[in-house]
Amino acid sequence: MKGLIHYFFANYFRTYKYVPPVSIFIIILVINYSYTPNPIMSSYSFTSLMLFFIMGWVVITIFHMEDKNQKEITIMHAKSIREYYLALVINCIIVGLLFSILAVAYPIIFNFFSPDLRIAHIVIGFFAHFSLSLLSIALSLFFTREFVKNDINTWWGVISILVISLVLAVANIDILKIKLINWFLPPLRYSLDIMSIDDEVIHLSGQIYREFGWVFIYSLILISIYIAIVQKRRII
Amino acid sequence: MESIIELQNVTKKFKNKLILETVSLSIPANQITAIVGKNGSGKSTLLKLIAGLSKPNTGEILFQNGKPIRIGYVPEVTPAVIPFTLVEYLTHMGTIHGLHKEWLWQRINTLLEIFHMKEDRNNRIVHFSKGMKQKVTIMQAMLEETDLLIMDEPLSGLDPKAQTEFEELLMTLKERNISVILTCHEAKLLEKVVDQLLVIHEGQISHTSVQHEQGEIMNRIVFELSNTISISTLKDRVIIDKEEEISPGRKLIELNVNEEQTNMIVKEFLNRGASIKFLSPINKKETIFFKQFLKEGER
Known part of the structure; x- marks a missing residue:
C-alpha cells in the first residue's frame, strides 16, 4: 500500500496535472487576502468553499492520471483492486490536507487577520477546509471514469454535484427541513453554519466537533460505498 | 500434458452481450499458447479472466494444484504516458508488487541485460520507440519470476525487426520454463514459436491445434x-x-x-x-x- 501511495504521488507530481488547480487555488488565496485586515471566519469560509470546488478538479486528475492499460498493470502488481482505489483516495486526501494547511497558514504567516486571532479560529478554520476537501473527494469519486465513461460528462457531473450540494446547503426549502432527508444530503450546511459565527464569539464546543465529525463520517461512508462497488464490479 | 490453468464452462457477458459462451480450455505448462481471432471476438476478455482482472459470470478458472500462480500481464496497448525513467518505473512496479528492495534491483539488472536495455536504464520512457515501450511492458510483467506470462496483442504495431526480436524473446522465455499465453490477429506471424493455437470465434473456442514441428529452424x-x-x-x-x-x-x-x-x-x-x-x-x-x-x- 505504501508503495502504491508513493507511486501515485510521484506519478501525479511528474505529470504536472496538479499545476492548474494549485495555481488557481494560490491565486484565489492571494486575491482574497489582498486587502488587510480580513475577517477570520468569513475568509476561511470562502477559501474552504473554493477548496471544495478545487478538490473536485484534483480528484478527477488524480483518478485519471493513469490510462486504462497502465491501470491494469498497476492492479496486477497491487494484487488488490481495493488497495488500488484506496491508495488513489489517500493521495486525494493528502492533497486536500496540504491545501487545507496552506489555506489556514497563509493568512496567519503573512498577518492578514486582525490581531485577535485565537487557537479556536485556527482549529475551526482547518476543520472547515479539511472536512469540505474530504466531502468534495467523496462526492467527486462517483463521477470518475469507473462510473462515467465520457470525460465531458465527468466534468459536468463533478461540477453539478458540487454546485447542487452548495445550493442545498444554503437553500431555504421546506422539504429540506425534514430531518430524515437531511441525513442523506451532503452535509455542507454544517460547515457553513459554523463558519457564519462572529469572530468574537467563537469557541470550540462539543456541537462544533459533532457537526464537523458528521461531515467526516458522511464522507468516509461515501468513500467506503465507492470502494465496495468498484471492488465488486472489478471495473477494468 | 500438465496444464497450468484450466477454464471450465466459462461464460462472460458485458452489458448483456455474450462475449464468451461456455468456454473450456487448458493452458499447458511451459509452452506458448496463442489465441487467434478477429477484433471483438473476446480474446482480450479471455486474457483478463485468466489474469483475474475480470470475473466470469459462470464457470470456473482452476489453477495448477489448486494454488494461485504467479502471473505477469502485458496489456494490449503500451501505456501512453509513463512519466518515469526505465529503472524508476520498474522499481515502482516492483515495490507495489511487494518485492524486496535488493532482490528487485538485482532482478531489474537481469531484465535490463535480457532485453538489451542497459544503456537506456536512466532514460525517460516517453522518449522510447514503440518497440522499446513494448519491451518495458514485458519487463514489468517479468519483475517477479512468473509462472505464466499473459500478453495481449504483443505484436501489434511492431516492425519486422521488432517482431523477430519478440519471437526470440518468446524462445528465451520458453527456455526459462515460463508458460506464455498471448493473443494475435494472424496465426502465421507466430506460428513458428507457438505450441498451441486456439481460435476464438463468436465467443467460442472453435478450433485447437498444435502447429509447427518442433526443432524446425x-x-x-x-x-x-x-x-x-x-x-x-x-x-x-x-x-x-x-x-x-x-x-x-x-x-x-x-x-x-x-x-x-x-x-x-x-x-x-x-x-x-x-x-x-x-x-x-x-x-x-x-x-x-x-x-x-x-x-x-x-x-
Missing part, C-alpha cells in the same frame, strides 16, 4: 525489389507473409523460409535485383545464428 527475410520483377516461380517454394508497395515502382516482400532453403532463396532474389533489408532467425538465438557465418576456427 526458420529465418525471416525482408527484400526490397522492383514492382516489375516477377516472383511467381518463387511463390511455390516459400510462403510470403507480406507484400507492400513502399514507393512508386518499389515493393517490400517479407517471408519466412527454413534454414536449408535460406541460401537458395536469397540467391534467387539477389539474381532478380532485390536487396536484403532484413535477415534474422525466428526461433533460434542470435548468437547461435551468427555462428554459422564464422570460419571454422572462430566458432
Whole structure:
C-alpha cells in the first residue's frame, strides 16, 4: 500500500496535472487576502468553499492520471483492486490536507487577520477546509471514469454535484427541513453554519466537533460505498 | 500434458452481450499458447479472466494444484504516458508488487541485460520507440519470476525487426520454463514459436491445434525489389507473409523460409535485383545464428 501511495504521488507530481488547480487555488488565496485586515471566519469560509470546488478538479486528475492499460498493470502488481482505489483516495486526501494547511497558514504567516486571532479560529478554520476537501473527494469519486465513461460528462457531473450540494446547503426549502432527508444530503450546511459565527464569539464546543465529525463520517461512508462497488464490479 | 490453468464452462457477458459462451480450455505448462481471432471476438476478455482482472459470470478458472500462480500481464496497448525513467518505473512496479528492495534491483539488472536495455536504464520512457515501450511492458510483467506470462496483442504495431526480436524473446522465455499465453490477429506471424493455437470465434473456442514441428529452424527475410520483377516461380517454394508497395515502382516482400532453403532463396532474389533489408532467425538465438557465418576456427 505504501508503495502504491508513493507511486501515485510521484506519478501525479511528474505529470504536472496538479499545476492548474494549485495555481488557481494560490491565486484565489492571494486575491482574497489582498486587502488587510480580513475577517477570520468569513475568509476561511470562502477559501474552504473554493477548496471544495478545487478538490473536485484534483480528484478527477488524480483518478485519471493513469490510462486504462497502465491501470491494469498497476492492479496486477497491487494484487488488490481495493488497495488500488484506496491508495488513489489517500493521495486525494493528502492533497486536500496540504491545501487545507496552506489555506489556514497563509493568512496567519503573512498577518492578514486582525490581531485577535485565537487557537479556536485556527482549529475551526482547518476543520472547515479539511472536512469540505474530504466531502468534495467523496462526492467527486462517483463521477470518475469507473462510473462515467465520457470525460465531458465527468466534468459536468463533478461540477453539478458540487454546485447542487452548495445550493442545498444554503437553500431555504421546506422539504429540506425534514430531518430524515437531511441525513442523506451532503452535509455542507454544517460547515457553513459554523463558519457564519462572529469572530468574537467563537469557541470550540462539543456541537462544533459533532457537526464537523458528521461531515467526516458522511464522507468516509461515501468513500467506503465507492470502494465496495468498484471492488465488486472489478471495473477494468 | 500438465496444464497450468484450466477454464471450465466459462461464460462472460458485458452489458448483456455474450462475449464468451461456455468456454473450456487448458493452458499447458511451459509452452506458448496463442489465441487467434478477429477484433471483438473476446480474446482480450479471455486474457483478463485468466489474469483475474475480470470475473466470469459462470464457470470456473482452476489453477495448477489448486494454488494461485504467479502471473505477469502485458496489456494490449503500451501505456501512453509513463512519466518515469526505465529503472524508476520498474522499481515502482516492483515495490507495489511487494518485492524486496535488493532482490528487485538485482532482478531489474537481469531484465535490463535480457532485453538489451542497459544503456537506456536512466532514460525517460516517453522518449522510447514503440518497440522499446513494448519491451518495458514485458519487463514489468517479468519483475517477479512468473509462472505464466499473459500478453495481449504483443505484436501489434511492431516492425519486422521488432517482431523477430519478440519471437526470440518468446524462445528465451520458453527456455526459462515460463508458460506464455498471448493473443494475435494472424496465426502465421507466430506460428513458428507457438505450441498451441486456439481460435476464438463468436465467443467460442472453435478450433485447437498444435502447429509447427518442433526443432524446425526458420529465418525471416525482408527484400526490397522492383514492382516489375516477377516472383511467381518463387511463390511455390516459400510462403510470403507480406507484400507492400513502399514507393512508386518499389515493393517490400517479407517471408519466412527454413534454414536449408535460406541460401537458395536469397540467391534467387539477389539474381532478380532485390536487396536484403532484413535477415534474422525466428526461433533460434542470435548468437547461435551468427555462428554459422564464422570460419571454422572462430566458432
